[in-house]
Amino acid sequence: MLLRYLYSILLFVVAIFFLSSCEKQKQLAESGDKAVEEELASLYKKAEDYGNSSPDSLIAIGNRVLATGNRLNNHTAIVRGEKFIARAYWNMANHTEGMKHAVTALRDAEKWGILSEIPNIYGIIGNMHKEKQNYDMALDAADKGMNIAKTLKDTSSIIFMIRLKAMFTQGLGANTKDTAMIHRSLNMHLDGLKIAEMVPSLERARIPYYNNIAQVYVKRNQLDSAEYYVTKAITLAKKYDQQSSLTYSYTWLSQILNRRGEQALSLDYLQKALLISQQIQQPHRQMELYDYLMEGYRSAGKYKEALGAYTRYSDIRDSLQILQNVRQVGELQVQYEAGKKDRQISALGEVNELRSKQTAGALAVLVLVLGLSAVMFSQYRVIRRNNVELAENNRKISEQSAKMQLLMKELHHRVKNNLQIVSNLLSLQGNRLTDDDAKRIIKAGQQRIETMSIIHRSLYSQETVNMVNMRDYINDLLDSIMQSFGIDEHDTDLFIMVGVEELEVDIAMPLGLIINEWITNSFKHAFHDVKRPSITLNLVEIRNQMQLEIKDNGPGFDVRTWEQANRSFGVRLIKVLSKQLEGQCRVIQGSGAFFQLEIPLNSPRRAA
Incomplete structure (x- = not known):
């Protein structure tokens, strides 16, 4: 009796110890999960802060988030890590690497159903296409992101995608000189801004809207309206430390000042914008600013500085390979979209195969035509072999044609640049001459060079070279x-x-x-x-x-x-x-x- 009593007490003590141990393990696990979640939240916040200011730091944060996600099988962290890295490479104008990581993030987000990240990923993809002047694919990315944002009823993402589509429409209109399209983009921007101004928590999202609207008003020479919006953009950009947005604000402010005849102050704001873009390591933005500086120096009569700015613009443009890898960047997304369709087709094929097994008995009558099928199969193999050879030859011809067209565009681009340099040199030389006849001869020669340059400028920007x-x-x-x-x-x-x-x-x-x-x-x-x-x-x-x-x-x-x-x-x-x-x-x-x-x-x- 006593032994049975002692045995019961021992079992009770063991049970208490076991339960206590399990509870401690549970608490430790919850504590560990909470620490990881806090670490990830901190990294997400840092990524948001470094989004437009420090691409090297953003890559490091993206890799840490990606490693944590893979270690804990946290799908959201994996997608966000790839997205942060893609954004960093986009800011550094390394569009090939940026598109690789963006497509990977898009694939994983769709595979795991993390729809909330997809609009932002399509935004990165669209911006890279836009900077390659591939506006068709940029607008397609904006439409796909908008569809997801509407499905989620995510107001923030909807505002973001409206702005992107308006910006891409504006860029396409400027590229094709379509004033109706530019006017339509302004209405799209104003509609998106109305929504953003209705939600106090989305104040930060208004900054790029103000900048883009100011840009359109500058191009339409409505300087008072442009100044109103650019002032709002500068105020919010400084409030939220949006350095990249500030470079655009200073650019449009410089254009307003230049058109009002204040060239010195206009050049000063362009220099401020250039310094910021260098500090935040955005080479594509630096290229654009050198282009504006060239025009600013030329309108101010500073031809030596104008030539220096043009040289820096050309060097950066060539280093970024704006024309050379546009096809490669586009193909990365096209390959992913094609692969997704192939997987859908494969899934349908499996369903059809299952149905064909269920109806195998009914198809037994086809045995009667096996003799004829054997002959037809033999002929089919011959035709198929010929078709494979023909398809391979067509592929090689298409690749050679595409390469030749790209080379011809690059040739016209370089000829146009060289002619422009000669024209600039003649202009600089003509300004130093005192003889009126010599000046007229130099001016006539410069105009003849411009006549040839216009043709090459047209040829490298269109399909028929x-x-x-x-x-x-x-x-x-x-x-x-x-x-x-x-x-x-x-x-x-x-x-x-x-x-x-x-x-x-x-x-x-x-x-x-x-x-x-x-x-x-x-x-x-x-x-x-x-x-x-x-x-x-x-x-x-x-x-x-x-x-x-x-x-x-x-x-x-x-x-x-x-x-x-x-x-x-x-x-x-x-x-x-x-x-x-x-x-x-x-x-x-x-x-x-x-x-x-x-x-x-x-x-x-x-x-x-």
Whole structure:
């Protein structure tokens, strides 16, 4: 009896000890989990602080979050770690690495159903496409992020995606010179800002809205509205220490000051923005600011500094390989999207396979056609082998074509840059000359170089690398000529009709030089005693030939100068270029100078 009593007491003590031990282990585990959660929360906060200011620190934080997530199998931490690293590489303009990590984060977020992170990931992807001027994929990323944000009914993400889509629309409109698209982007920004201003906790999200709206108003020359929004942006950017946003605020403020004639203060704000972008290690932003500095120095007459800024802009642009790896960055996302579709197709295939097993008995009658199937299968293997070879050949041809097109774009880009450098050097040299005739000769040479540069600028920014859009080219050329003479387009009547859509570059180049020579001659000699200058230019196709006509309302052109070409370099150049095009040119007597050039479209010698 006593032994049984002692045995019961022993069991009770053991049970108490066991329960106490389990409770301590549970408390330790909960304490450990809480410590990890606090550590991750601290890292998330630091990542938010370093998001636009210290990419090296952001990479280190991303790796720590990623390592913790993998160690504890914390899916949210894994996705956020990849997202932080992707954001850092985007800020450093290393878009290839940035896209790799962004696509990995997107894949894991979709696989584990962490939908709240997806809009922000698509935002990073869209911004990288935008900085590569790949606006189609940027807008596609914004739409996908918006769909997820609406599904979650996440107001913060919806505001973020509205701003991104508006910004990408604005960039595409500026790139294509589509004023209607730019106006639409302003309305999108204002709509998104209304939502952001309704939620006090989203005050920080208003900063990029204010900057983007200010940018549009600057481009529309509505300086008071631009100053109103940029002042709001600066106030909040300083309040929340948003250094990257501050560089944009200072940029738009500098443009406002420049247009008001305060060049010195405008350059000072650009220098402040450049210093911040260097401190936060954003090379793409530095490239953009050197471009603004070049224009600012040039408008202030500081040509040496302008040339230095342009050199830094070109060096950074080349180091970032803006054109070279745009296809590679786009393909990283395309490959992921294609792989996702393949997995969906594979899943459907498994379902179909299961159904086919269930109906195997009904298909037994197909045994009767096995003989014929054997013959058809043999033929199928031959056809399939041929198709594989054909597909491989087509792939190689497509790759070679894409590489050749990219090389041609790069060639036009470099030629345009070199021509621009020559033009800048001529401008700097011309400013040092005292002889008026020498200055005029330098200015004429600079305009001829600009005529050729406009073509190469057009060719490297479009898909067809050997065809020139004549309507855009002639409009850009006339704008350039009038700017060189300091003439406002509103003070001149221009009547332009271009009935020729595109021309090969070896025809467009000499044709552009001819137009440049004749229009330049009109502005130099025809309008001294004319109350309102007028120029009519027609380029049309008539009966298997192309006809160019240029007419002004000046006193007319001296036929003796035309007939004695050696007396004028410009006339001699026009005749040589017309002969190169196998065309017939003439000056027709009448009121004003009337030049006509007829070029055969199907020349055997040019076709050869």
